[in-house]
């Protein structure tokens with residue numbers, strides 16, 4: 171019988187995670203299921219790695235983007251990578267949106283054990299990510315983002331803090347090298363995204379696909395107070411082609427450095443700092459999802 175590990179973060183999603191346990195086990199009737207509850211930081215990473223080491227067929231991550239990121243970090247480096255299921259219980263759930271996994275936990279549970287699709291995973295220094303990396307003015311910004319902002323804007327909530335900082339005339343010279351081409355600019359923000367779902371802004375990166383093998387980078391140059399709001403609007407609505415303050419880059423590898431060791435915001439958390447090497451692992455993990463790109467072997 172196939173084996174599945176269900177990793178539940180009981181603190182996610184108004185602490186309803188444990189309620190879904192029974193439903194998940196019922197849905198996975200073809201599997202021998204073991205349930206692991208996380209108690210704190212990196213538990214999901216440890217459990218997911220254990221599932222790889224023990225040749226599990228599937229791992230289900232039940233929680234928010236933080237739990238998903240931790241689980242993926244346990245799986246990405248391993249030679250045997252189980253199929254991953256996602257039951258989104260967070261406030262943002264960007265990756266679930268990108269995979270067209272319903273944000274209704276019951277509907278997401280109904281996908282477990284069914285069709286699968288492969289998706290790209292990003293790597294920044296020695297850490298893996300599923301959604302977005304952002305650099306610039308973030309140390310202060312992250313602390314200023316309210317839960318309400320995070321819920322409505324997703325991981326781009328801090329962009330507004332970036333806009334605020336730009337109005338205060340803060341910017342930094344950063345160097346971005348994308349597949350060998352170097353851009354040295356005074357930047358307000360640099361973001362690198364994997365999918366077409368960044369917060370609730372699906373227009374920002376419409377041409378991106380979760381399995382296109384590309385990193386999608388946006389350099390947002392520092393600009394005048396007058397122009398900054400227009401630039402933010404152009405970015406969020408995908409009208410960056412006519413905006414000289416935005417440079418869009420598609421590449422397989424990017425290197426970012428600056429005169430200072432700025433923090434890297436990775437999938438919403440401050441993980442490490444510059445310099446950064448970002449690369450893409452094409453179609454690296456298979457997920458239970460609606461889009462049936464590839465069936466499991």
Ligand SMILES: Nc1ncnc2c1ncn2[C@@H]1O[C@H](COP(=O)(O)OP(=O)(O)OP(=O)(O)O)[C@@H](O)[C@H]1O
Pocket residue numbers: 179180181182183208209210211212213233234235236237238259260261262263438
């Ligand atoms: N039992 C627990 N009690 C409290 N915190 C926990 C527990 N288990 C894991 N955690 C912590 O929860 C965090 C992840 O939470 P979650 O999955 O809700 O992510 P999130 O980033 O808060 O999601 P979102 O922003 O989408 O709401 C991890 O940092 C982990 O350390």
